[in-house]
Amino acid sequence: xxxxxxxxxxxxxxxxxxxxxxxxxxxxxxxxxxxxxxxxxxxxxxxxxxxxxxxxxxxxxxxxxxxxxxxxxxxxxxxxxxxxxxxxxxxxxxxxxxxxxxxxxxxxxxxxxxxxxxxxxxxxxxxxxxxxxxxxxxxxxxxxxxxxxxxxxxxxxxxxxxxxxxxxxxxxxxxxxxxxxxxxxxxxxxxxxxxxxxxxxxxxxxxxxxxxxxxxxxxxxxxxxxxxxxxxxxxxxxxxxxxxxxxxxxxxxxxx
Amino acid sequence: xxxxxxxxxxxxxxxxxxxxxxxxxxxxxxxxxxxxxxxxxxxxxxxxxxxxxxxxxxxxxxxxxxxxxxxxxxxxxxxxxxxxxxxxxxxxxxxxxxxxxxxxxxxxxxxxxxxxxxxxxxxxxxxxxxxxxxxxxxxxxxxxxxxxxxxxxxxxxxxxxxxxxxxxxxxxxxxxxxxxxxxxxxxxxxxxxxxxxxxxxxxxxxxxxxxxxxxxxxxxxxxxxxxxxxxxxxxxxxxxxxxxxxxxxxxxxxxxxxxxxxxxxxxxxxxxxxxx
Numbered sequence: 314x315x316x317x318x319x320x321x322x323x324x325x326x327x328x329x330x331x332x333x334x335x336x337x338x339x340x341x342x343x344x345x346x347x348x349x350x351x352x353x354x355x356x357x358x359x360x361x362x363x364x365x366x367x368x369x370x371x372x373x374x375x376x377x378x379x380x381x382x383x384x385x386x387x388x389x390x391x392x393x394x395x396x397x398x399x400x401x402x403x404x405x406x407x408x409x410x411x412x413x414x415x416x417x418x419x420x421x422x423x424x425x426x427x428x429x430x431x432x433x434x435x436x437x438x439x440x441x442x443x444x445x446x447x448x449x450x451x452x453x454x455x456x457x458x459x460x461x462x463x464x465x466x467x468x469x470x471x472x473x474x475x476x477x478x479x480x481x482x483x484x485x486x487x488x489x490x491x492x493x494x495x496x497x498x499x500x501x502x503x504x505x506x507x508x509x510x511x512x513x514x515x516x517x518x519x520x521x522x523x524x525x526x527x528x529x530x531x532x533x534x535x536x537x538x539x540x541x542x543x544x545x546x547x548x549x550x551x552x553x554x555x556x557x558x559x560x561x562x563x564x565x566x567x568x569x
Numbered sequence: 570x571x572x573x574x575x576x577x578x579x580x581x582x583x584x585x586x587x588x589x590x591x592x593x594x595x596x597x598x599x600x601x602x603x604x605x606x607x608x609x610x611x612x613x614x615x616x617x618x619x620x621x622x623x624x625x626x627x628x629x630x631x632x633x634x635x636x637x638x639x640x641x642x643x644x645x646x647x648x649x650x651x652x653x654x655x656x657x658x659x660x661x662x663x664x665x666x667x668x669x670x671x672x673x674x675x676x677x678x679x680x681x682x683x684x685x686x687x688x689x690x691x692x693x694x695x696x697x698x699x700x701x702x703x704x705x706x707x708x709x710x711x712x713x714x715x716x717x718x719x720x721x722x723x724x725x726x727x728x729x730x731x732x733x734x735x736x737x738x739x740x741x742x743x744x745x746x747x748x749x750x751x752x753x754x755x756x757x758x759x760x761x762x763x764x765x766x767x768x769x770x771x772x773x774x775x776x777x778x779x780x781x782x783x784x785x786x787x788x789x790x791x792x793x794x795x796x797x798x799x800x801x802x803x804x805x806x807x808x809x810x811x812x813x814x815x816x817x818x819x820x821x822x823x824x825x826x827x828x829x830x831x832x833x834x835x836x837x838x839x840x841x842x843x844x845x
Contacts, residue, residue: 329835330842371824373831408824409619412809429806430777444788 315383316497316528317346317369322404323377324361324368324552338364340552341378349526351519353539353560356549362532363423365549366499368404369530370421371411375404382414382497416444420495422486424502434460434477434485435470441493452492459488462518464511479506487515491522498522500531504538516541536565571658572760572793573641574617578653580636583607585650593817595836600633600817610636610649611817618761620658621791623784625808625825627840629799633817635685635765638797640665642682642763643672659760677708681754685766687746690753691738697749698724698734704756723752728782744775751783755790762787764796768803780806801844805829813837 324338339361346352354362367373369380380403401410415421420441429437438456443449460470463484469477474485487503504512512535519542523529530547533539539546539560546563548555581589586605593600593609601608611633618624626634640651643664655664659679660671667675676682684690691700698720705716724731727748733741738749747767754762767783768776784807787794796807804811804825811828813821813836821834832838 326831327833329838367830372826374823374827374833408810409622411824412622429781431774432777432781443785 314348315345316348316350317383317530318379318381319344319346319369320381321378322365322368322375322380324364324373325376337552338373339368339375342549342552342554343378344547344554344557346528346530348528349523350544351523351529351531351542352545352547352557353543353563354530354532354547354549355539355563356555359551360549361552362549363501364552365547366421366501366530366532370415370419370499371403371408372421378404380404382419384418418496419499420490420493420497421499422490422501422503424483424505430475431473433471434465434474437474437485438488438492441489445493456488456492459492459518460484462514463488464514480508480511483507484511484515487518491518494522494525494527496527498527498529498531500529500533502532502534505534512538539563570620571617571656572620572622573655573657573664574615575641575655576615576653578614578616578637578640578651578655579612580610580633580640580646580649580651581607581612582610582649595816595818595820598816600631609633609817611640611814614653614819616812616819616822618793618795620760621788621793622810623787623794623796623808625804625811626795626797626814627799627801627804627811628814629840632814634797634799634814636817637814638763638765638795639682641761641795642680643667643676644682645672677704678757679759680761680763681757681759683747683750683754683762683764683767685769687743687750687770690750691746693737693739695738696735697729697738697741697745700738700749701753701756704753708757719756720752723756726755726786727752728778742775743770743772744779747771747775747779748782751779751786755786755792758790759792761793761795764794764807766798766800767796768798768800776803777806783807801829801840813840 320343322339322342326336326338328334328336354365356362368375381400382403383400435453435456438459439452442452442455465484474482483506504515507515543560545557545559547557584605585607588604589602589607589609590612592602592604614637626638628634651665657664701720701723702716705719710716721731724734729745729748738746798804808825811825812819815836821837829841832841
């Protein structure tokens with residue numbers, strides 16, 4: 314079953330501060346994602362990998378194309394939307410719909426932890442659960458389990474992530490994205506700063522999520538991670554799609 | 570479900586003339602009418618707030634953001650002329666045209682304002698608990714025990730030491746006073762809270778904790794909120810969607826992260842690039 318259809322997705326930035334220069338982020342990108350599939354997005358710096366994820370999450374407003382999210386392929390946990398159509402175009406639906414989907418179905422994590430000042434790591438991770446209505450102590454318990462799985466030292470659980478190392482922050486960040494168990498998970502380099510053992514722990518966790526039918530689209534630089542978790546590889550160059558290949562055909566280079 | 574929506578909201582200080590609107594705003598580059606000298610604090614403002622949603626309003630001083638928020642919170646300035654339509658789920662009619670009694674009732678039970686300046690919202694001579702209790706009493710609460718229990722519950726929710734409940738508010742720290750304001754605003758389980766510059770007068774170290782507390786309580790209670798701030802960080806922390814105002818007009822609106830990371834309007838791009 315198709316979870317997501319990306320069709321002619323384009324993003325152009327109008328930079329008024331640069332004398333109305335236009336910068337192309339994505340140019341006519343099309344591909345499908347199956348339910349439970351893990352897609353790795355690869356390409357050089359500036360090729361549009363992060364722009365692609367941000368367009369799917371609507372942190373960027375796409376300027377062209379469609380992103381059809383097939384709700385029938387996924388468990389719709391929001392009860393009051395039963396009258397809605399079974400699919401929704403993420404590129405053009407209204408902001409309220411996006412907020413609803415973010416709260417129930419679509420998760421995103423960037424390379425940079427968006428920490429809240431003076432909130433302990435365990436609460437950063439439990440927050441999305443609490444916003445879904447999970448009681449405080451249960452949410453914190455699940456947060457501790459995730460932080461433990463991702464090998465964050467226990468003495469840091471109650472500390473503020475602002476003072477953490479890059480790798481420690483990244484573990485908090487990944488745990489926060491995984492905690493609410495979204496149907497569609499968008500990951501932007503979630504393992505770049507992790508040591509090999511922790512990276513393996515992250516891969517194991519992600520695999521569990523795949524077994525639970527979570528669909529993942531992730532940007533990874535590490536070829537070993539891609540080979541361990543990805544089903545197919547989306548290759549980007551200068552904002553254009555170079556191809557989508559099974560991971561077995563991917564040789565670690567962006568092929569032309 | 571839409572809780573509150575405004576269309577064509579406009580507030581003018583001064584006589585006003587037929588050319589005020591065309592002569593002010595983003596394109597004109599001013600909020601003062603060159604023909605009659607009136608100040609168009611806000612105009613042509615359309616917005617909506619859903620149940621439980623947080624809407625941010627950002628802009629620099631004089632952009633009209635507080636004027637807009639005050640109208641939504643049923644504040645009335647005798648020097649201003651306000652027109653437009655504000656629909657509210659719990660009231661049949663235009664909120665801008667309510668009589669004194671209805672306005673009092675709505676402000677007591679439905680829509681609460683947390684003033685930018687603590688002195689506008691609290692009586693410093695009263696105890697902290699008394700400031701919160703006053704709101705309950707004006708809403709018709711009569712049992713001493715019930716009021717006391719509710720105040721204690723609110724102190725706990727807003728993280729104010731309960732053993733300070735009977736001390737004069739003037740002896741509280743700035744952060745605690747702000748929490749008392751928030752406790753007071755939430756006392757009667759309103760549907761909408763308007764926060765005007767919630768970090769004013771607070772140390773940076775206290776700001777974050779107060780905002781986080783508010784966000785936690787806001788989510789748990791499911792209360793909708795309009796938060797006004799010149800500080801993009803405040804809005805980024807709290808708001809689901811954000812409006813950007815300049816010269817009395819809404820120049821851009823969208824998901825908060827979209828406005829911050831993919832600003833469309835020239836002014837928003839400048840604003841985002843000015844954050845230190």
